[in-house]
Every structure is written in C-alpha cells, then in structure tokens.
Amino acid sequence: MKKVISVLCIFAIVVGMFTPFTIKASAAVNTNSTFEELYNEAKKHLGKPYSQVNRTGPNSFDCSGYTQYVYKKVTGVKIANTSGPQYNESDKVKTGNQKPGDLVYFKGHVGIYIGDGKMINAQNDGVKIDNVNSSYWQNIFVGYARPFNFKEKLGSKNYYAVSDLNLRSQNNWDSSVAGKVPKGAKVSIDLDSDKNGWCMVTYGSVKGYMLNTTSYFSTTPVLKTYYAKDNINLRTGTSWESSVAQKVQKGEKVTVDLKSNNNGWYKVTYAGKTGYMLLNDNYLVEKPLNMKTYYAINGLNLRSESTWDSSVSQKVPEGAQVKVEMDTNTGLWYKVTYQNKTGYMLLTDNYLSETSN
Numbered sequence: 001m002k003k004v005i006s007v008l009c010i011f012a013i014v015v016g017m018f019t020p021f022t023i024k025a026s027a028a029v030n031t032n033s034t035f036e037e038l039y040n041e042a043k044k045h046l047g048k049p050y051s052q053v054n055r056t057g058p059n060s061f062d063c064s065g066y067t068q069y070v071y072k073k074v075t076g077v078k079i080a081n082t083s084g085p086q087y088n089e090s091d092k093v094k095t096g097n098q099k100p101g102d103l104v105y106f107k108g109h110v111g112i113y114i115g116d117g118k119m120i121n122a123q124n125d126g127v128k129i130d131n132v133n134s135s136y137w138q139n140i141f142v143g144y145a146r147p148f149n150f151k152e153k154l155g156s157k158n159y160y161a162v163s164d165l166n167l168r169s170q171n172n173w174d175s176s177v178a179g180k181v182p183k184g185a186k187v188s189i190d191l192d193s194d195k196n197g198w199c200m201v202t203y204g205s206v207k208g209y210m211l212n213t214t215s216y217f218s219t220t221p222v223l224k225t226y227y228a229k230d231n232i233n234l235r236t237g238t239s240w241e242s243s244v245a246q247k248v249q250k251g252e253k254v255t256v257d258l259k260s261n262n263n264g265w266y267k268v269t270y271a272g273k274t275g276y277m278l279l280n281d282n283y284l285v286e287k288p289l290n291m292k293t294y295y296a297i298n299g300l301n302l303r304s305e306s307t308w309d310s311s312v313s314q315k316v317p318e319g320a321q322v323k324v325e326m327d328t329n330t331g332l333w334y335k336v337t338y339q340n341k342t343g344y345m346l347l348t349d350n351y352l353s354e355t356s357n
Contacts, residue, residue, distance in 0.1 A: 028091040028146045031075045034192070035101040035150045038074045042112055042120045045070075045127045063110050066122035067103060070112065071147065079147050083110040090145035098144040104132055105142040113144060154191035156202075159217040161185045162259060167208025171198030178208030184223030184255075222259055226268075226284040228252050231340040234275025238265035245275030247340045251291035251323050256284065290326045294336075294352040295319055302343025306333030313343035319357050 048060055055065035064083040072078045080086045087105050098104070100115040111121025117133045130137065161181045169178040181187060181203045189212055193200040199212045210216055234246040248254060248270045256279060260267035266279045277283055300316040316322060316338045324347060328335040334347045345351055 028149045029075070029077055030149045031077070032151050033074050034153050035099075036153060038070065038101055038112070038150065039114055041074050042070045042114075046120075046129070048127045050122055050124050050126055061122040061127060063122050066127060067110055067112060075148055077148070083108070086110060086147065087145050090147040093144040093146050095144060099146070101148065101150045103145045103147060105145060106137060107140040107142060109140070156188045156190050159187055159189050159219060160222045161187060162214070162216055162218050162222055165210060165216060167201055167203070167206060167210050169208060171195050171209040175209075179203065179206030181206070184221070187217070189217065218259065220258070222257065224256050224258055226254055226256050226286060227288050228254060229281065229283055229285050229289070231337065231342065232277060232283050234268055234270065234277050236275060238262040238276050242276070246270055246273045249323065249340050250337045250342065251289040251325070253288070254284065291323045292326055294322055294324050294354060295356045296322060297349075297351055297353050300345060300351055302336055302338065302345050304343060306330040306344040310344070314338055314341040321356070322352070324352065
C-alpha cells in the first residue's frame with residue numbers, strides 16, 4: 001500500500017459533500033509562466049524523500065508541500081498550505097478537460113498533472129511520476145482543479161518577409177545585423193520568444209531578431225510565380241494608359257508581388273525589371289504553359305496561319321531561340337513565338353532543332 005495520507009494532506013472537506021464542477025468558477029490565476037517551466041522545476045526534485053516534518057522543501061516534501069513549493073517557485077504565487085484549501089480555491093475541471101499543470105486530487109492526496117495520464121507527486125516513495133489511471137489511484141480519485149491558467153506554448157510558425165529585412169543580433173534596433181532576409185522568403189518565427197514584440201526569426205542557417213508585425217511579416221505568401229498566358233506588355237503604372245515598362249513573351253515565368261494590389265493591378269517582375277499588370281486569367285496563369293525551346297536551323301519566316309499560303313508574320317534569324325507551343329499543332333504546324341511575336345511553322349528537322357548550333 002502506498003503511504004499517501006498524512007494529517008496535513010487530508011482534505012478539510014468530506015469528498016461526498018461537494019459538487020466538484022460548480023465551485024469557484026473563476027478562481028484560476030493567469031500567469032505568464034508556461035507548463036514547460038513548471039514541469040522543468042517539478043522534475044528537479046524527482047527522488048527527494050517524503051517527509052511530514054520538513055514538508056515544504058526544498059530537500060523533502062509531503063504532497064501539498066510539494067505542489068505549493070513548485071507553483072510558488074515558477075509563478076511567484078503561493079497557493080494554500082494543504083490539499084483541501086488548494087482544491088477549494090482552484091477552478092474545478094471536468095475529467096477529460098484537464099491540462100498539463102492542473103492539480104489532480106485523490107482522497108488525502110494531491111499531485112501535478114503532466115499529461116498523458118500521468119502526474120508528478122510527493123508520496124511515501126519520494127517525488128516520482130505515477131500513472132493516474134492505475135487501479136490504485138482510480139480507487140481514490142476525486143477530480144482535477146486548476147489553480148493557474150498557464151501561458152500556452154505557441155511554438156514556431158511560418159511567415160513571409162514583406163520586404164528585404166535585416167535581422168538583428170538582439171531584440172532591439174541598436175544591435176548589429178545578424179543576417180539578411182530577402183523579400184518574399186519563408187521564415188520560421190519562434191512565437192514563444194516574444195519580448196516587447198521582438199521574436200527570434202530563422203531563415204535557413206540565419207538566426208536573428210525582428211519585430212513580428214504586419215509591416216515586416218505576412219502569414220500568407222508575398223511573392224508568387226505566374227506565367228504569361230500570351231505576349232504581354234507590363235505597364236509603368238496601374239492603368240492601360242501608362243507607358244510600356246517591359247515586354248514579356250508568352251509562357252515566360254514572372255514574379256507577382258501579392259501585396260501590391262491596386263484595383264486588380266499588381267507589381268510584376270520579369271528579367272530583373274518591374275512593371276504592372278492585371279492579375280487575371282487573360283494575362284497571367286499559375287500553371288506553366290506547355291512550351292518548349294527550339295532553335296532556328298536557318299532563317300525562318302513564321303506564317304500568320306498554319307499553311308504555306310498565309311502571309312509572313314515574323315522573320316527569325318538562323319540560330320535564334322524560339323518557343324513552341326506543344327499543344328497547338330495542326331498536323332506538323334505549331335504556334336511559334338519569337339521576340340513577343342507569334343506565328344506558325346512546321347516542327348521538323350528542316351526548320352527547328354532542340355539544340356543550338
């Protein structure tokens with residue numbers, strides 16, 4: 001038989017005389033401490049002896065002296081001296097809703113629930129971890145109670161850099177630059193490291209601090225790859241009336257700044273140059289077109305239609321690179337694009353080669 005009942009651990013109330021889920025609906029104290037901090041402190045005392053005399057630590061404990069000591073050490077708040085008041089002054093928690101860090105009560109005994117059906121507690125074998133669901137403990141089980149609302153561990157979350165960023169070596173603007181993060185890059189932010197809004201940010205092998213605000217980070221991607229559905233002209237401004245900033249050939253890959261929306265116009269980068277284009281399926285698509293690179297074997301005359309009788313739409317010099325739309329053939333005639341102009345040519349070894357000369 002485990003020795004778990006001492007004079008100071010015996011409940012001050014008879015177990016059958018209370019309604020455990022209606023007492024003190026808002027007794028739990030909010031704390032910035034986390035359960036991980038509580039558990040780390042509790043584990044330091046594993047194996048220390050049980051004592052009814054020197055019961056409040058740090059060298060020996062009884063059950064309620066142990067819970068009082070650990071909670072005070074971590075949160076700075078001193079809970080009641082014995083198990084009955086500890087239970088009465090805490091929020092009652094229905095079985096199944098218990099969280100790590102709650103107290104778990106038995107007839108004449110109390111421990112700290114640590115999750116997965118286990119508790120850490122001081123009993124006759126000293127401070128140890130026990131299975132709450134064992135037959136011994138279930139025979140004297142009373143219920144769970146919550147003296148503290150521990151800060152939830154938030155973990156790390158992926159974000160995207162809104163612009164080029166300089167991570168700092170410490171959590172302030174005056175510290176040196178620890179590393180650089182390019183615009184649109186995915187980073188991992190340790191949300192539990194938050195101090196006055198500054199968090200630890202990891203980008204590849206680079207670690208540093210930055211304010212976690214929408215000015216610097218987005219929860220959704222900032223840059224996205226699209227493909228020109230046809231030959232398009234990027235504009236210098238967000239209107240058709242603005243001048244042409246850059247030509248993009250059909251099928252070419254571009255980068256769209258998703259945070260730059262102005263009435264449907266977005267900032268688009270192609271070949272190191274930037275302009276604006278409406279982001280819709282008429283101009284930009286998410287999936288690459290089925291286009292393949294070929295080279296003109298000799299000088300070619302692209303045709304306006306897929307016949308020799310049609311007019312010349314574009315001249316292609318020998319050795320020039322062209323893009324062939326592989327899904328557009330009529331027999332051996334394919335749609336071919338060269339320098340933002342499109343025409344038709346037979347896809348045979350007489351005219352087009354997969355390798356350059």
